[in-house]
Amino acid sequence: MGLGFGFDSGLRGLTAARMQMQLSGHNIANVSTKGYSRQNAVLSSSLPATLGRFQIGTGVDVTNLQRIVDGQLNSRLRTQQGIFGKALIDYRRSTEIEGILGEPGPSGISNLFGQLFGDLGKLQTDPASTALRGGFVQSAKALTSGLNLLASRLGGLQSNTFAEISTQVKNVNEYASRIAELNKEILSVEANGTAANDLRDQRDMAIQGLSDLMDTRVLERNNGVTDILAGGHLLVSGGIASQLVTTRDTKNTSKVLLKNNDQPLEIRGGRIGALLHSESKRIPELQSKFNALAFNGALEFNRLHTTGLPRNGGFKNLVSENPVRDGDGDGKYDDELLAYAGLPFEISRGELYISVTNESNGDLTRKKIDIDPLSMTVGDFADELSKAAHVSATVDPTGRIRISASDGYRFDFSNQIDSSPNSRGTLSGKSASLGGSERGPFDFSSLPANFTIAVDGAAPTTITLNSLDFNNPSKVEAEELSSVLKAKFNAAGVSADAVVVGDSISLLSTSSGTSSSLSLVDGANSPLATLGLPVGITAQGQDNAMSVSVMGTYTGESNGHFRFVPDKDGEIGVTPGLTVGVFDQTGTRLATLNVGKGYSHGDRLDVAHGLQVSFGPGELSATNQHQFALDTLADPDSSDVLVGFGINTFFTGSTAADLGVSSRISSDPNLFAASLKPNAGDGANLIKLLQTRHLSVDSLDNHTLESYYSDIASSIGFETKRATELIASEEKLLSFLHEQRENVSGVNIDEEMVNLVKYQQAFQASSRFINVVNQMTDVLINIGR
Template sequence: MSIGSSAALRALIASRRAMDVIGHNLANQNTPGYSRQLALLATTTPVQGNHLLRFGTGVEVAAVRSSVNEALLARIRSELALAGRSQAQNDMFDQVETLFADLSENGLATKLQGFFDGATEAATSPEDPVLRQNLLASASDLALSFRLRSSGLKELRTKSLLDAQGVVAEANQLLQQVAGLNSKIKTEEAPGVTANDLRDQRAQAVEELAVLIGAQSTVIGDGTVTVAVNGVALVAGGAANGVKVTLDNQGDMKVTTLTGKLDLKPNAGRLGGIIHMVDQDLKNRLTELDRLAKNLVLATNRVHAKGVPASGPFTSLSSSFAIDLSQVTDLQNTALENSGLPFAIKDGQLSIAISNLASGDVERFTIDVDAESMSVGGFIAALDAVPHLSAFLDGAGKLQIKAATGFGFDFSARLDGQPVEGNSFGASNAIVAGESTYPLALTAGSTFTLTANGGAAQTVTFNTTDFVDINSATADEVATAINAQATGVIASVIDQKLVIQSTATGPSSSIQITDGTGSPAAALQLALSATGTSTPVTVSVTGSSANAAGQNYTFKAVGDGQIGVTTGLGVEVYDASGALLTTLNVGEGYEPGTSLEVVEGVSVSFSAGTISGSAQQFFGLEVPGETDTSDILAAFGLNAFFTGDDSGTIAINSVLEGKPELLSGSAGGGPGDGENFLALAAVGDKPLDELDDVSLAGFYNLYAADLGATAAGTKASLDSSTLVMLTLEQQRANVSGVNPDEELLDLERMQQLYDASVKFIQVLRELDDTLLQL
């Protein structure tokens, strides 16, 4: 065969091969991941002729090359990983936003406002059971809304694990596929050819892995690729290392290789998106929702605990929260701060109002609470020591408080309407009071004589044995010493003052004291003479005052005589520092029973009767402020509105369910008193320390705004990724896509080559025929 014939034959073959490649391109123009292939034509090796002539031998298909831009592919894989993450987050945010439905009537903000508005409405007619029930219903609705969102978030986290496991299963198949393709490519390319189609399939699989788990790949010299996530190789050569998803002790997702040795910590791809949502976003949102719910419970219970139900003071009360007796076994040695109660106890004071249910008289007792040094048992003992109260922990660890028969208790800040204690002011008994402050120094063996009710003079001697330290005598010790030696009188300590009162009443009741050796009466600053009266005085206090909250006042009689009659009769009012605030005229011109304002909002009135300044008659008045600065009521859930301590457990106190009359809407005890409902209504707008000086309503607005902003950011990120991907895909299509027009033109060209080659062969045959005819 001549060189020409050979060249023609090679051209025929080359053009057919090229047309095959074109046909392959046309066939795969819509195949995902397919990259257009090009048949590269090249001249064959020339032959050496005579006279240094070299003759070409034709053409051949030297190679079939894919049109691929590796840098572009790498960029696409990166973007796919980001898009996968954004898509997963976006899908989940859609569900979270649907769950919260903040812009609907069922939004938590609306429910929260509805609850506080319910309190506002209840305050308009506190005695109305319908309004009370409405408040309970709105509270129940609010609690349910919290729980639904909490369970929804938790369910999303649970479902996300299934999603993640599905993603991982799909990824594991692809990893196997990539490893298999690696092996095939290595084998097929061993002779020096390029396995274009296999490489396309592998690239497609790697891209899917980028979407799923954010995997990136690196081409190795032998044609294989390494697939890795965060530096952890999952495919190396023909070997694949699968991955798995598990939950750790914190409920967080953990993605490791199947052996469990390597932690991938994926932050891209759908898996990265899911993990970010589950371990951070959803978790944080649940945490913040819990924080809101917990502080709603705390703030509401703080107020409700200090109210009084429509039925009046409590005769018994059980805490809503219990001490875990399996954990706290030694109550006497377990500090309050370690009690395990859901809310923290602070150092502060608890003020308890004990009411005489028959007379309405209120006596107030204060317990100092030190969360660190006071034990649980110590607190219960302190409660139990309050007169007319008993307190204990029941078998379930709940604090039980009971009042003695005829008494009630509450934690309200209402004033003691009848503030005189122990007959210290205007009583029918003769009383003498001492002005001294304690402790004070008394002389050992000092004496005074005391005559009670016209009886015989009695000598009272103060011996060292009567005192722990007679140089530092306490009022209680002095009173005990007097009671041990004198009859016809009772010495007691009232508001840190010594008071000696006759056991008799009326005008025949009298006390005369004559100071003796060592002048103890002078040291005690005792009044020396008093007579009883048939016209005792009743002192009444009304009102409440935020301005005077937490203040103590002492009222002292000035002058002796009859209320409303005696000229110059007055009552001096001192503050806690001993400064004289005012002198009330209760003598001539004062109408008995008329209220006289002591401080803004607090008034006192005196009935007709006789008082004595010379006997140093006095009484104290405490204007309660915050009755629980320790939060111990909220910690135990005493008279709680809500129970639970997070968004998943919040609920209205079961004791209140169906019993709206037990709602503590009153601050003073009257059924038509809605002051505590008003205080409840104000809770929503009040900045809370626990929420960094943000109100409950404000906190949720921020919460909803943050959810919206984050969701919008994710959506924007997804939109951006989608656009970028569109551009990148178009760039890839520009490089690797199949254009049928191009292919058809190439086909035409190859067909022409083919035709020309055939023609050339025909010409050669005609030449041969002509030669043979010679």
Template sequence: MSSDLQIGLSGILTAQRSMLVTSHNISNANTKGYTKQSSVLAARNPTITTAGTLGQGVELVKIIRHKDDYLNSRLRDISSSIGSASIKSQYLKELETVFNETSDSSLNNALSSFFKGINDLSQYPEDMSIRSTFLENANTLTDTFRRIVSELDQMKTFIKQSIENKLSDVNTITSNIANINKQIASLKTKGIESNDLLDKREALLHDLSKLTHITVNTQNNGMVDVMTPGGALVSGTNVKSLTFDIDTSGTLSITDSEKMSKFTFKTGEIKALQDFYNTTIANYDKKLDTLASGIIKDVNRIHGEGVGLSGGFTSIKSINSVSSATAALNTAGLTITPSTGDIYITVTNTSTGAVTKNKISVNVATNSLTDVKNAINGTVSGTAGNITASIADNKLQIGAATGYKFNFSYALDPNPGTLGTSTASVSGVYSGQSNDTYTFKALGSGTIGTTSGLQVEVKNSSGTVVATLDVGSTYTAGNTLNVANGVSLSLSSGSITTGDTLSLNVISDSDTTNLLAALGVNTFFSGTDASNIAVSTDVSNDVSLIAA
């Protein structure tokens, strides 16, 4: 073929091939990840003659991709951030639905109704309809706690499944990248451009970046290494498959398939899901448990020291058991750890109305539940108390003899004893901030209500005089005298001698140990946290047992 025809043919063929590149661009205009390609043309090698070089036309030298590695890297970073943000937005909306604070069934409304019920009950303790409403409000509160915990657990289940699915996507993508790496390297050794394969790989890298933040390093052979802060996902044709693991503390970690090493992700959908599982939901669980356990502890502590409409119990058994009846109470496995202090038990003779208040001192570092049982039996048994303590299934039981009942209230002892030959009677409600002992001491000798100037001095346990009572000629035996902090005293006819004393325990907290709440004695709530809080079975069955 003549040179002039060859030159013309080269132009036609080159133009045809360039048109194919253009057609390829047009047909892939909407193809995900496709990068525009261009033809690179160059003059063919000339023919050398004595007159000089003669041109031989044109040829297609190369087809290039219009790419920007920096821009692609930034797009991958942005994709990771958007992936994180979209997951956070999705699950924050779901959290809002779980707590549903704008509805009547919110936790806030349940708490408000519960505490309003306490206020109503304190004003009308004998109104059975108010008691029933209060019980209903309490059940609503406990149901709300448990519902929220259950829905948070469901969220964690969904998140765990989503992480599993997305890790499967990661493994599929990285495997495909490794396969493309192999093809690209093979073509490169032959000097062949692999534009479409490069586009496919870039699209896979973009998809992967949405799931987790990655760094891409290109090797001389055209392969790429895909890195995360936790290590390489792809290194040439080698792939690290990922899975997840949940440890005993409930923390979810991303690991390799052999679970030999953990992967820490910076951003991306998987990182957002992992943070929501490990941190966000865990924090809400913790806050709910703190709130619920605080309500359980405080309400039970107050309720345990209160009395229902019957005024006491003929028998009672703790809800919670100790790990061992002989173990020290602070190591006996109780959810609420008790403290060293005193418990006051009031025993009432239902026939005569006579009341006896007894103090049980407890050292939680040395005393066991068996010691408490023995102390109750030794302190308040027999004619003075007529109650008996026992242990069954590592739970404390207390029973009263026929004709007696008991409670753990902080009510004053109405019959503390005698001062000289005069019988003392106490009334009122102690309003002091801490438990104390008032000691009444005769400052002179004489007859109550007769001897002029006869006085009784009252000191607290620190030796401070809180009152000086005139019980001489200006006093009428049996009349009430105001002492201090809501406590009143009356003395019957009789005589006193200088130095005669009478002690009275004034109580603001009848269980400074919190042992009653820890054991679940006369408690309003059962359970330990937001997942199992409930109104106790006894109270649910009989609203008259609500202490108010």
């Protein structure tokens, strides 16, 4: 042991004390630095010196300068930071969506629905009032505008999400680049064994910031470098950081990709995860619900409106609202099948009835059109409409259906009851008539067939039916047969007409009065027998036609007709036991009306399903098979073809974004179809329209329109409440973890001051020790002199 042995121990003590004081000063200086981890010196006794049989200590060494951290706690903190970031975005989105709804409030959809049905109810008090009609139309426009605004704001929120995601992805790239740079610096510093404590703190802060944005996994190598996995991909590898980019897919949904890689990252956590979920799931689900509300509201309301009547009782012209899509790109619209015409509402297999009214006498004729969207083209539909008497329909260059009536006529699609169903005189009219007892479709598979007809005493004329006359001879509908017979009578110069009576055929002379006559003789293959027409008798016309009036509203649940047939010959109100049988379209007798002796002309007789009938004076003939038919329509359009094309619809559009009120009704509220009868004061359709308020809609989970919206609003309110509670809970847990970290890694001023005094005393003691050793050394040196 040399003379300087004590000096080494003292100097080591001075160095350790000075370094500890330096660290305390560093800790105190960073007491407010975010993410700073308290540091201390790790001391150990230096290697001892051997003196004989003894080992004498040589002082203290500073072996390391360490950060005080809890790795598990920091990992939990990063995880919680991501959970909090996601909860924060969810909370903000919930409050934004709740604000968009504006419930409860005057501009909320709930209130607008109430105003709509309230004004519709007011219109019931005076259906002819233009002012009340206008008030209802304005309420409808307010509702559609409210839905439009709601859809626009949700769409804007979704569009803005892309910008938000792009901003956050930019932040991710900055964090990733910073982590990669810090990795390189840490690797360089720690290569020679020096702890890069402050650099590690900075890296931890960057990783925590990254965890707030997206779910991450941290992997630390033995050399101190940290790799970051994000969304299933390596975001940071040592000193290299991958860059993320934001793009949109074919559905206009945001995707986060690695640059130069088409594979999207699966990001579920953090702010970006919440934004992606909001854009791809939450907002689209809400949009889908509001679109379903608009779609089904328009569908149910338009189903009733299309088959209603405006104030003037019918239409001279109508143009469809919804254009056809040129699916095959040939520049033509009329060749498109109804099923693939690109219309907003689906057309199904069913039937449509179009009614034509003679404005001069009120006579009504009706044509049934069978709709099959898989075989009927747009042009076919227009052609079928044009087959209705005095109606013309075309497909215009914009792909819309244009329908017009001849001068003196109006058309509609209502279920109005023909109040004068015997206007053609098939039941004791001025013209001679013979009625068929058989119902179509008729089997004319054995063709050719012929019969002879004699009118007004003229020579009999032979009428021949051929297979080419019919689309399907084995299944000939009454309407098709009527058209063929009319054409053949006209070609042969026969003054006769063929009239459809329900599913049967009646033949009439076109002359009138007692000089009018009609007789038939069956021929080859017995076509008259197929129709059930009487042969071998001569029917005579009359000077006066029998008047028949029908009253009431049909309350049945299916479309069809009532056929009225006398049970025997006789005079109304005179012949004892004279009755008229009433049969439905299946041939089932529904009622037997007593019109014989004791019946007073004009007395109303109950028929069935809310209808009544009265008869004027006249002769009935069961021999001639007199008959008349009355169409009974529960749904004049069971195919939704009118709704599909937008013919006489009230609402236009089919989504919350494009729902509106027809411009023609906005311009003239008198076109609002409040009626089912051709008079201005009728409000029968208003009753049906009001019932839509309480209608349970299958595609809305059996909700009414208002209850469906109420459920949406309630669920949004619940989600907002839950998001508020969740953000408070997650924030509390995050704060707790931060407090825990501060307890472990934070700087305590009081503790540092105590340590500083301790280190100062250690420094002073080491200094005094050196002085003592110095004095001892001097003594020893002096002894040796």
